[in-house]
Amino acid sequence: MTDSADKLFNPADYFTFVLDQEIRDVGMPGGYCGFALQLAAEPDLQNLQTRLDLLVERFPQASAEIQRRGKRYAWVATGRAIPLERHQCQPDQNESEASQALLLDIFNRPESRPLTVHWIGGANGGTLLLIWLHPLLDARGGKILLDFLSSERPESFKESASLIAAKLAQWGFWKKLQLFFKAKRHNTEANSLDSCLPTAVEQGPQLLKLKVRRYDTDESQRIATLARQHTGLTGRTLYYLGCFMRAMELVGPPAAKDGYCIPYAFNLRRQNAPTPVFGNHIGCLFARATRDQVRDRKGLFAHLLSQHTQVVRDELDLAYLPLMWLGQWLAPAAYAKILRKQHSGGELSSLWFSDIGELSWGKKGFLGVAVTDLSLMCWMTLPPGLALLASQLDGKLILSYSYLSPAVDETWLDAVIAQMDLELLEGQSLDIAL
Amino acid sequence: MKEKLKTFIFAELIYHEDPASFGDEDNLLDAGLDSMGIMRLIMFAEKEFGVTLPDTEIEPDNVGSLNKLENWIKRSGQA
Numbered sequence: 001m002t003d004s005a006d007k008l009f010n011p012a013d014y015f016t017f018v019l020d021q022e023i024r025d026v027g028m029p030g031g032y033c034g035f036a037l038q039l040a041a042e043p044d045l046q047n048l049q050t051r052l053d054l055l056v057e058r059f060p061q062a063s064a065e066i067q068r069r070g071k072r073y074a075w076v077a078t079g080r081a082i083p084l085e086r087h088q089c090q091p092d093q094n095e096s097e098a099s100q101a102l103l104l105d106i107f108n109r110p111e112s113r114p115l116t117v118h119w120i121g122g123a124n125g126g127t128l129l130l131i132w133l134h135p136l137l138d139a140r141g142g143k144i145l146l147d148f149l150s151s152e153r154p155e156s157f158k159e160s161a162s163l164i165a166a167k168l169a170q171w172g173f174w175k176k177l178q179l180f181f182k183a184k185r186h187n188t189e190a191n192s193l194d195s196c197l198p199t200a201v202e203q204g205p206q207l208l209k210l211k212v213r214r215y216d217t218d219e220s221q222r223i224a225t226l227a228r229q230h231t232g233l234t235g236r237t238l239y240y241l242g243c244f245m246r247a248m249e250l251v252g253p254p255a256a257k258d259g260y261c262i263p264y265a266f267n268l269r270r271q272n273a274p275t276p277v278f279g280n281h282i283g284c285l286f287a288r289a290t291r292d293q294v295r296d297r298k299g300l301f302a303h304l305l306s307q308h309t310q311v312v313r314d315e316l317d318l319a320y321l322p323l324m325w326l327g328q329w330l331a332p333a334a335y336a337k338i339l340r341k342q343h344s345g346g347e348l349s350s351l352w353f354s355d356i357g358e359l360s361w362g363k364k365g366f367l368g369v370a371v372t373d374l375s376l377m378c379w380m381t382l383p384p385g386l387a388l389l390a391s392q393l394d395g396k397l398i399l400s401y402s403y404l405s406p407a408v409d410e411t412w413l414d415a416v417i418a419q420m421d422l423e424l425l426e427g428q429s430l431d432i433a434l
Numbered sequence: 435m436k437e438k439l440k441t442f443i444f445a446e447l448i449y450h451e452d453p454a455s456f457g458d459e460d461n462l463l464d465a466g467l468d469s470m471g472i473m474r475l476i477m478f479a480e481k482e483f484g485v486t487l488p489d490t491e492i493e494p495d496n497v498g499s500l501n502k503l504e505n506w507i508k509r510s511g512q513a
Contacts, residue, residue, distance in 0.1 A: 233492050234469040271466030273449035309489050312473040
């Protein structure tokens, strides 16, 4: 990637860049996300550094910087190396707590680089932390990048073109226009229901904190079975969203309004595709329900499933692509207003959510070392100040809650997480490891 | 019918190093067909084969393999 080959943002990159700017504008680090892999032993760190060097050589975007190009933005290669940053837990500390504290210290520090990699060593293995800036890549890209760093055949990883650009190129002018107006109508509808929020706070210095709920194999299987019963084969994500809406409603939303709106992204890559690595290749949908609908558990899941099915039948899953394409020419602040604000002026999103799906490194592990645990984190705008990232490691469900403190009250969040357990498992008693 | 379904699935929904080796009885869900993929597949089948596939019948017995999918589409076409 040379000066003449600057990589312009694709429409979804710009979408995430705008949210990154919203986060930075209130003094937080920006739209960063993280994967933290707990490893059973220290991997060959020299080998890992060699892989990071290879990453920059093969994919210069990994250490590029953002520059403006007219009304648009682009990644411009710097050629800078990505040094593996090493940290160590003190031997006299509770290793799990110390590791998480160190991890959050790193995640809370001001940053301008798009990608950093950290090893937090402990007495028994340690944590590999990958932090990336969302305009650089999406979560599935993050997993592919980790696979590149760990692969026995890194030469087999190749970049490919933007899937959003490819989709847009398939459609003629009238099709794009038709989809655009569909999306606009859908947006207007989404904006008509004022969203309950996890906090009434809209400003002030914040720290990002993290709570992780880990479910064992039996619990995870039970949750999967219940999800199948309530939201069908197509609705695991909807089950998590519905359970969260109910948990928040039953505990009581700190900013109580008309209903809930949770945007959820979906991946445009073919499942299991090892490419594209960089860029965002996602579309966006909304799960919405009134507070009355949320109080009726069975009815809520039927409603969310019907809403989702109708949205896909109406092609609204793809309708946002032309909308995002046009958004590229809006200034960040103007676009952010459209993305975040409802007609009333309130925040649209009751929660930031992503279901990353199954993440497994199998028997080979990461650079030959077993991956024993996982947590995910991301910065978000305030409000809502809360993000739920769902994933599964070797079939075990992990829910990672990132939240802004002091904006989101910790006692309230603990109560919501406890209620979420009851919702997910339909009230069965739990023995959940924290 | 199966060839059209297979071409669509491996061009749009699931990455597979060698789609030709994927058998008619092989499990599409294990191969990575996810919730959004299932809905897209149903939309494709309805348009391509002129049938209506009821939402209430979206289950592994109907979408779990190419054979199951073909049978479901044929049954729905006769209804």
